[in-house]
Amino acid sequence: MRVISGRFKGVALTTPKAGTRPTTDRTKEAIFSHLDSWGVLDDARVLDLFAGTGALGVEALSRGARELVAVESSASAAALIAKTLTALKHHRSWESDMSARVFKARAEQYAARAAGQPFDVIVIDPPYAFATDDCNQLLTDLVANGIAGTDTVIMLERSARSDDPTPPAGWEITEHRDYGETAVFYIEAERTNSDEETDA
Template identity: 45%
Template sequence: MTRIIAGRARGARLDVPGSGTRPTSDRVRESLFGALESADVIDGARVLDLYAGSGALGLESLSRGAASVDLVERGRPAAAVVRRNAATVAKAGSLPTARVHESAVHAFLQRASGPYDLVFSDPPYDLDDAAMTQD
């Protein structure tokens, strides 16, 4: 089970898309966000989560005080899961809903309205080098 670890939406359960995605484990997210909070970079940040999958990284940021989150996922089924998860987290923590962009990463970045304070890029293991340069 994937869940929000801390913050205003703590404990909110996140759905995980089917094949082609791998959620970042709770243990890895806990370590990552511990370091980010120690550096005081989350509170009020504008966050971008590329290859969002379940949206766990961006939504964890929102729960912990990020001002806004953009989640980018190109697969339609996965983007639908991210939308549901964003709504769940927003409701659980009385937070603004993260924006979900169903788009290839490369295409999104060409039209993105930055800057972002924090960017997560966690592509799936099965994304080969050729696909990564196109995405």
């Protein structure tokens, strides 16, 4: 598994022997082409929940993000992400104002306890068995604790056979795309009429 595009294109990602379900290159390319087209990755602060191999967060860094926080509950997977990030920090394309770190924690615990400046982009790729109600609670906690702000773009991957998530009050699914067995949802704060007039 390698970084698809950007400043770290071609860099190999260390992957666990088992226990993770990495996003396919086809789906990853579709997701990041979409985010690129919105211009949300440049200098972005990115949160990668259920980070697994760290592939989504690292791809975001490669494509212009400046800060990455990866959250992974498996000790072995978190250690491999840390190893990948250390290698990136020695890469010739790493810049001094970039930062990346990994937290060994459950995504639900992080969302319920973390606080601070909202992230620009949040990518969430839970196991397919992660219940829809748990997914909805996670989204609610991200918004309630200010981890997701009004300008945050949330990308959520689920099984195409799962029920659609229910965004928190004031948020909506702005796009939904299926790639084989994977459903991808883009969730954003609802736009008000004043927002639309400002952008006009």
